[in-house]
Amino acid sequence: MAGDAESMAASQRSISVSEFFAKNRHLLGFDNKRKALLTTVKEAVDNSLDACEEAGIPPEIHVSLTQVGDDRWRVSVRDNGPGILREQLPQVFGKLLYGSKFHRLKMSRGQQGIGISAAGMYGLITTGKPVRVVSRTGPDDPGCEMTLAINTNRNLPEVMSDSPASVRWERGTEVEIEMEATYAKGRLSVDEYVELTAIANPHAEIHYRPPSGPVTFSRAVDAMPADTREIKPHPHGVELGTMMRMLRETKSETVSAFLRGEFCRVSEAIASRVCRNAKVCASRAARSVKPDDAERLHSALQDAKIMSPPTDCLSPIGAEALLAGLLKGIKAEFYTAVVRPPTVYNGNPFQIEVALAWGGDIAKDEGDKAKLIRFANRVPLLHQPGSCCMHKAVTDVRWGGYGLSQTKGSLPSAPLVVLAHMASVWVPYMSEGKEAVADYDEIRKEIKLALAECGRRLARLVRRRKRRKRHQDRRDTFDRYIGEVADAVCSILPDTDNSRLLSNLRAIAKTHTQRADEQYDDHGKVIRSDDIPDTIIIDS
Numbered sequence: 001m002a003g004d005a006e007s008m009a010a011s012q013r014s015i016s017v018s019e020f021f022a023k024n025r026h027l028l029g030f031d032n033k034r035k036a037l038l039t040t041v042k043e044a045v046d047n048s049l050d051a052c053e054e055a056g057i058p059p060e061i062h063v064s065l066t067q068v069g070d071d072r073w074r075v076s077v078r079d080n081g082p083g084i085l086r087e088q089l090p091q092v093f094g095k096l097l098y099g100s101k102f103h104r105l106k107m108s109r110g111q112q113g114i115g116i117s118a119a120g121m122y123g124l125i126t127t128g129k130p131v132r133v134v135s136r137t138g139p140d141d142p143g144c145e146m147t148l149a150i151n152t153n154r155n156l157p158e159v160m161s162d163s164p165a166s167v168r169w170e171r172g173t174e175v176e177i178e179m180e181a182t183y184a185k186g187r188l189s190v191d192e193y194v195e196l197t198a199i200a201n202p203h204a205e206i207h208y209r210p211p212s213g214p215v216t217f218s219r220a221v222d223a224m225p226a227d228t229r230e231i232k233p234h235p236h237g238v239e240l241g242t243m244m245r246m247l248r249e250t251k252s253e254t255v256s257a258f259l260r261g262e263f264c265r266v267s268e269a270i271a272s273r274v275c276r277n278a279k280v281c282a283s284r285a286a287r288s289v290k291p292d293d294a295e296r297l298h299s300a301l302q303d304a305k306i307m308s309p310p311t312d313c314l315s316p317i318g319a320e321a322l323l324a325g326l327l328k329g330i331k332a333e334f335y336t337a338v339v340r341p342p343t344v345y346n347g348n349p350f351q352i353e354v355a356l357a358w359g360g361d362i363a364k365d366e367g368d369k370a371k372l373i374r375f376a377n378r379v380p381l382l383h384q385p386g387s388c389c390m391h392k393a394v395t396d397v398r399w400g401g402y403g404l405s406q407t408k409g410s411l412p413s414a415p416l417v418v419l420a421h422m423a424s425v426w427v428p429y430m431s432e433g434k435e436a437v438a439d440y441d442e443i444r445k446e447i448k449l450a451l452a453e454c455g456r457r458l459a460r461l462v463r464r465r466k467r468r469k470r471h472q473d474r475r476d477t478f479d480r481y482i483g484e485v486a487d488a489v490c491s492i493l494p495d496t497d498n499s500r501l502l503s504n505l506r507a508i509a510k511t512h513t514q515r516a517d518e519q520y521d522d523h524g525k526v527i528r529s530d531d532i533p534d535t536i537i538i539d540s
């Protein structure tokens with residue numbers, strides 16, 4: 001009989017992660033040929049930047065895109081990072097969910113351990129070609145070159161070839177993936193990703209070779225981002241099931257040692273108090289804690305007053321670098337940046353920074369919507385703006401209060417670019433593709449506070465500009481009719497000297513205009529960048 005338990009049992013088997021993601025490649029950002037190219041470059045560049053920063057090396061990255069056939073491209077990314085050990089290469093590039101970043105809380109671009117191996121798998125599935133990797137850990141290391149394929153049924157790497165490297169560069173990693181892809185310019189393109197990456201990573205030098213010819217984004221600041229460090233989870237963010245697993249796996253002897261050792265901000269005194277409130281003996285063996293006890297322990301931990309996690313583990317881009325980046329990339333009249341103090345969501349420290357560029361060349365057409373550029377841990381987020389917390393925050397703000405027009409619930413209609421960056425030890429992405437940030441209240445609130453400060457600064461300028469425009473319009477109207485006014489006066493009072501009247505009226509118009517300008521100055525002085533913090537105004 002078909003459909004009974006036995007026949008169903010015959011077809012039940014476990015699914016490897018790589019099989020799962022090969023079928024659900026859209027979850028990883030490989031849903032179409034154009035996006036596949038972007039995702040691959042993004043994963044490789046993110047890894048290069050992460051590796052260089054961890055090793056304290058100013059990054060120098062080469063990205064090249066070569067067309068090798070109809071809808072076929074070869075992506076190559078090379079860095080000057082620490083390199084990868086020979087025995088690690090197969091795992092890193094031929095196994096999904098393998099990495100150094102998932103089990104720790106530290107600000108980095110990658111976190112899932114799924115990035116570059118997924119790109120390699122996509123290449124293999126669409127072209128049959130394995131990934132080619134060359135890596136050297138320094139001048140004394142001859143380095144090695146491998147071609148690697150992922151066995152999707154088993155999520156294990158297969159080494160196709162393994163030989164000494166024959167490259168002149170002395171340290172770093174080069175990844176080459178051939179894949180079915182299309183290259184296009186414009187929005188959501190690799191070009192856009194590289195440009196934005198350069199803005200958020202002014203300490204990196206990026207040599208980019210798209211088909212249209214090489215471009216170099218040179219280093220804009222010499223200082224490397226502040227060192228970020230790994231932190232332990234904060235007790236207020238941990239979930240019961242996770243804590244139970246931690247208890248089972250812990251190397252700590254006692255419950256008290258477990259609490260102090262595996263979480264941040266838990267002192268001896270706090271551990272004792274938590275144990276007392278949970279009615280669990282502090283010196284009891286941690287691995288023997290029963291589910292009921294664990295539950296009470298968890299709830300006592302959540303009720304305990306515990307200092308927020310340390311926040312010196314984050315490295316924001318900084319107002320100066322944000323302004324420098326925007327100035328380089330966008331021709332506007334007004335730039336401003338706000339860096340919020342670090343804070344916490346779900347026990348994870350994070351920090352928001354926002355910058356605005358307004359006016360100038362930004363919008364040509366009346367009614368054009370503002371543009372939002374999103375970053376998480378210095379990685380540009382290009383897709384799924386609608387479901388991103390950053391987008392929600394920008395549309396939540398009542399821009400009308402800052403002199404901009406806005407239809408409720410949408411981006412303001414103004415010549416405006418909004419840049420938002422979230423730095424965190426754990427970015428809550430909406431999916432494995434890392435395209436949008438989940439809408440946590442704490443995160444949205446921080447973004448809105450930063451936007452409001454930027455908005456107030458902008459409003460001062462917009463109001464002044466509007467006042468000046470009004471004066472100008474009145475002056476123009478007056479100028480336009482001066483001739484007719486003089487003629488009319490002369491026809492009523494024939495003795496009037498027309499040309500004298502005309503020059504007098506012009507003089508009055510001029511003093512009126514001057515007065516208008518003086519008035520404008522009186523109200524708030526001529527604005528300069530040092531008038532408002534972290535603000536640049538280009539006066540035309």
Ligand SMILES: Nc1ncnc2c1ncn2[C@@H]1O[C@H](COP(=O)(O)OP(=O)(O)O)[C@@H](O)[C@H]1O
Pocket residue numbers: 043047048051079081082083084092098099100101102109110111112113114115116117118173
């Ligand atoms: N260019 C590189 N240089 C040094 N190490 C790398 C490089 N690329 C990847 N790695 C190592 O390989 C691991 C897996 O990379 P990846 O699959 O992209 O996952 P993730 O970046 O999320 O950890 C990284 O955690 C890192 O340890």
Ligand SMILES: [Mg+2]
Pocket residue numbers: 043046047109110111113114115116
């Ligand atoms: Mg990665």
